[in-house]
Amino acid sequence: MSEVLLQATGLRLAFGGVRAADGIDLGVMKGEFLAIIGPNGAGKTTFINMTTGYLRPQAGDITYEGRRITGMAPRAIVKLGIARSFQLPQLFLEHTVEQNLALAVASRDGIWSPLAPLLRPRYREEARDLLERFGLTGVADARADALNEGARKLADIAMAVALKPRLLLMDEPTSGVAASEKMQVVETLARVLRDAAVTAVFVEHDMDVVERFADRVAVWSQGRIAALGPPQEVLSDPAVQRDVIGIERHA
Amino acid sequence: MAEWFQDNGLLLGLALLDGLSSAGLIFLVAVGLNLVFGVLRIINVAHGSLYAIGAYSAASIGIFLASIGLPGWASIPALVVSAALVGAVLGPLIERLLLRRIYGQEEVVQLLVTFALFMILEDVQKLVWGVQPIHHDTAMTLLGTIDIPFAGDVIPFTNYQLFMLPGFAIVTLVGLAWFLRRTLTGRVIVAVTTDREAATAMGIDAARIYLLTFSFGAALAALGGALSSPTAALVPGIGAQTIVLSFAVVATAGLGQIEGAALTSLMMGLGRSIAVYFEPELEVVVPYIIMVLVLLVRPQGLFGVAETRRV
Amino acid sequence: MSGPDHRSANPPREASLRGDPGTGRGGLDRPRHPMRKIEPVLAILLAAALIAAAIAAPWLRFVLTIALAKGIAVLGIMLLLRAGQVSFGHALYVAFGAYIVAFLAPKLNDAVVLLAVAAVGAGLLGLVIGLFVTRYRQIFFGMLNLAMSMVFYSLLEKLYHITKGSDGIRVEIPPVAGQVLDRVAYEWTIFGIALGLALVLGLLLRLYLASPMGEALAGIKTRETRLEFMGVPARGVLLSAYVISAVVGGIGGALIAMTSRHVTPLLAYWTGSGELVFIAILGGAGGVLGPFLGAAAYELVRVYAAASFADAWQLILGSVLLLVILFAPGGLWGMAARAIGGRGR
Numbered sequence: 001m002s003e004v005l006l007q008a009t010g011l012r013l014a015f016g017g018v019r020a021a022d023g024i025d026l027g028v029m030k031g032e033f034l035a036i037i038g039p040n041g042a043g044k045t046t047f048i049n050m051t052t053g054y055l056r057p058q059a060g061d062i063t064y065e066g067r068r069i070t071g072m073a074p075r076a077i078v079k080l081g082i083a084r085s086f087q088l089p090q091l092f093l094e095h096t097v098e099q100n101l102a103l104a105v106a107s108r109d110g111i112w113s114p115l116a117p118l119l120r121p122r123y124r125e126e127a128r129d130l131l132e133r134f135g136l137t138g139v140a141d142a143r144a145d146a147l148n149e150g151a152r153k154l155a156d157i158a159m160a161v162a163l164k165p166r167l168l169l170m171d172e173p174t175s176g177v178a179a180s181e182k183m184q185v186v187e188t189l190a191r192v193l194r195d196a197a198v199t200a201v202f203v204e205h206d207m208d209v210v211e212r213f214a215d216r217v218a219v220w221s222q223g224r225i226a227a228l229g230p231p232q233e234v235l236s237d238p239a240v241q242r243d244v245i246g247i248e249r250h251a
Numbered sequence: 252m253a254e255w256f257q258d259n260g261l262l263l264g265l266a267l268l269d270g271l272s273s274a275g276l277i278f279l280v281a282v283g284l285n286l287v288f289g290v291l292r293i294i295n296v297a298h299g300s301l302y303a304i305g306a307y308s309a310a311s312i313g314i315f316l317a318s319i320g321l322p323g324w325a326s327i328p329a330l331v332v333s334a335a336l337v338g339a340v341l342g343p344l345i346e347r348l349l350l351r352r353i354y355g356q357e358e359v360v361q362l363l364v365t366f367a368l369f370m371i372l373e374d375v376q377k378l379v380w381g382v383q384p385i386h387h388d389t390a391m392t393l394l395g396t397i398d399i400p401f402a403g404d405v406i407p408f409t410n411y412q413l414f415m416l417p418g419f420a421i422v423t424l425v426g427l428a429w430f431l432r433r434t435l436t437g438r439v440i441v442a443v444t445t446d447r448e449a450a451t452a453m454g455i456d457a458a459r460i461y462l463l464t465f466s467f468g469a470a471l472a473a474l475g476g477a478l479s480s481p482t483a484a485l486v487p488g489i490g491a492q493t494i495v496l497s498f499a500v501v502a503t504a505g506l507g508q509i510e511g512a513a514l515t516s517l518m519m520g521l522g523r524s525i526a527v528y529f530e531p532e533l534e535v536v537v538p539y540i541i542m543v544l545v546l547l548v549r550p551q552g553l554f555g556v557a558e559t560r561r562v
Numbered sequence: 563m564s565g566p567d568h569r570s571a572n573p574p575r576e577a578s579l580r581g582d583p584g585t586g587r588g589g590l591d592r593p594r595h596p597m598r599k600i601e602p603v604l605a606i607l608l609a610a611a612l613i614a615a616a617i618a619a620p621w622l623r624f625v626l627t628i629a630l631a632k633g634i635a636v637l638g639i640m641l642l643l644r645a646g647q648v649s650f651g652h653a654l655y656v657a658f659g660a661y662i663v664a665f666l667a668p669k670l671n672d673a674v675v676l677l678a679v680a681a682v683g684a685g686l687l688g689l690v691i692g693l694f695v696t697r698y699r700q701i702f703f704g705m706l707n708l709a710m711s712m713v714f715y716s717l718l719e720k721l722y723h724i725t726k727g728s729d730g731i732r733v734e735i736p737p738v739a740g741q742v743l744d745r746v747a748y749e750w751t752i753f754g755i756a757l758g759l760a761l762v763l764g765l766l767l768r769l770y771l772a773s774p775m776g777e778a779l780a781g782i783k784t785r786e787t788r789l790e791f792m793g794v795p796a797r798g799v800l801l802s803a804y805v806i807s808a809v810v811g812g813i814g815g816a817l818i819a820m821t822s823r824h825v826t827p828l829l830a831y832w833t834g835s836g837e838l839v840f841i842a843i844l845g846g847a848g849g850v851l852g853p854f855l856g857a858a859a860y861e862l863v864r865v866y867a868a869a870s871f872a873d874a875w876q877l878i879l880g881s882v883l884l885l886v887i888l889f890a891p892g893g894l895w896g897m898a899a900r901a902i903g904g905r906g907r
Contacts, residue, residue, distance in 0.1 A: 052791065073790070074791050075790050075793050075794070078790075078791060078792060078793035084791060086788075090788040090791070091784075091785060091788070092777075092781040092784045092788065093784040094780065094784050095777065095780065095781070099777060102777075103777045103778060103781065103792070104792055106774035106777075107778070107789075107792040107794050108793075110793075111773075111774040111778050111794055111799070112775065116773055116774045116775065117769060117772065117773040117774070120772075120773075123774070159792070163792060288701075294701060294704075296836070352888060353887075357646075358648060358700060359643060359648045359839065359843065360887055360891075362648055362650070362704070362839070363839060363840060363843050363887060364884065364887055366839070366840065366880075366883070367840075367880040367881070367884045367887070368880065369836075369880070370876040370877065370880030370883070371876070371877050371880035371881060373876050373877075374873065374874050374877035375877065377873060378873060378877075491832070495708065495712055495832050498705050498708060498709075499705070499709060501705075502701065502702055502709075506701065531720075532716075534720075535715075535716035535720070536712075536713050536716050536717070539709035539710075539712055540713075542705075543694075543706070543709060546702065547694075550697065550698060550702070552702075
């Protein structure tokens, strides 16, 4: 854990009067799992949106593998190896789950390729494989709009993983997943990501998940990073417990 | 410049006056379409047919009143009455029988249902009123003309077109703005327009609001038609012409925008009549050029609100 | 976001991943696999039926050629519907193709060349307009297309010295691939070309729709954002489909001009665009056969209605459309699927 993969410096972004990012400095190390915690409205999703090109920061810079990506289009950023999943799952609702995944796999090759139609069996095979790893085989042929929230969430993450990113940003990956399944789901996810040597940043509200899977935790508060460090250290900090976890437990 | 004005001042004056009166008509029709779209989320292709039926009804009622010996001035309130009739009869009929079945369906389905309605109403109109031009201009001739001094010349212009048409448009604009902002029903309509989910979650009786809005929109289309009827002969096809122009106004103004529709109608009315006097070939094209230019600069329309999707 | 939340009590069984199974709505679903497999067989049967009908009743030959031409144009509408976009202005490309034939017939003087030029010309126009309109979605997309077609309509109507205005232009019978033909042979030839093009273009578009690009096109309808976050340029995908739709529109228009041999500005009027969308929905936006089923049904109903009730054919067509939308939301294709597969929705 020495090499910096993604570096954000002095990110600022305000919506009207609300400061969603008020000078964010954060380095993500290659290979680590970094959890982002903090109350709603602290700017956690905004950070992901800025990193993936959905929002452009008003000030500051983001570099990835030493290359400046600030303000690049989402499409271009994906091509560099940064993928994301969404708080509200973004699936092709009228496609089956397998078609969703196969399309994500195909997009790696670039869909313009005239060979793409011929490669369809290969895409489908890889999609099947991903579904298996995410425990979604049973709904492979179901339309995405017929899934429950937990399955949608998983499929959404699988879509991002299908892009074979080097950095994966996940916005509340376990929200909507049944409490009884949560640990198992994260376990599976962590294994998939470790196997593929993917660096992960994830926004999380469940402190048990954070404690068990994060290498480091960043605490967001009103557009700033209030604390950063290993989970044991950060989560036992009284200020964090009062300001963040206290609120979380009530939510 | 001064020389050009010397030569063309009279034409320009005429164009401006014409533009003003036609802007009034355009606004009445387009604002109805926009209101209906804002609340029901349906672009009513048959809106132009309601305009045509309003026009024909007004002419028929006017002719009937004259035939039973009522004085000419009776044809002026008859314009409003016929519009109200069309709104009160056809509005609920269409909303209850047709539109109610397609709320929440795909856009193309909604568009096509109203397109089917348009086809049906076009023929119904031909079956009822025939294809021969109908002209009944008592309301306009009765009010006489006025001489307007302009650029050293005098322009004779009908009082009807100068005062009645823009007058009705302004009264409608002000009345509508007041209604939407100051009355409970109006505020409910605005609430449904801006956030239907929240509005229905708050227990608003959507069915009643839809019925009311659609009928009112239909009445506005019919009013536009009725008011236009004394100014020109009625022929088949006026509905089809009117609706495309209204589409352009709505898209340019921004969806659901009342004041936007007023401003856009003014721009298109003036633009079109200036074209009529100076470059007649361009008359029909002008509204679309305005639309394209506006949407190039503001993709969500003049007064439309850009949506950023939360992800 | 529909479907009840099943998160609480269920153990991690696969069945619990499904939400409400009844969420399918509307009739624009993609066809099921069994239907897709027999599509080529149906296409051949339909082609054979058309040929038989054209032989049996010569006057039908004209109607069916027009139906095939419109079906080809409607393929483009179906493509855009896949992306969830309704163009209310594609009569523009039909009229453009038709006027290319009318203007260039005296100079190029060969039906095959004219068809090729119409296709390329319409494609180029589609590229220019598409660069603009594909920035917009939904109602704005529909209305901008409408605006473009109405501008073209007005130009055709007003520039009398070039277009002869609403009188229109007559098209003389051109030679076909160098062969000078008499009227009957010419009409048969155009019918054959239309049928051949319908089969070839239908097949090509079927492959296109099944390719990742076609899948991505359908993705624009439900989750355009996700496409961008997969590195897929959504606008580029839509633009490519738009250009294809313009090309098939141009081809359809050229065939119409060669068949009716008289072009008027009315081809570009917005009701013509509405008619194309009408046919797409009537046929059912399922497979590439839908547009042709729809076009054949539309033209036949129109001809019969116009012959039997001259003043009310629009009324009859409108009523048919209403009945189809309200009671057979899958269109003719959906009805066929139900009859054959017994598993339509």
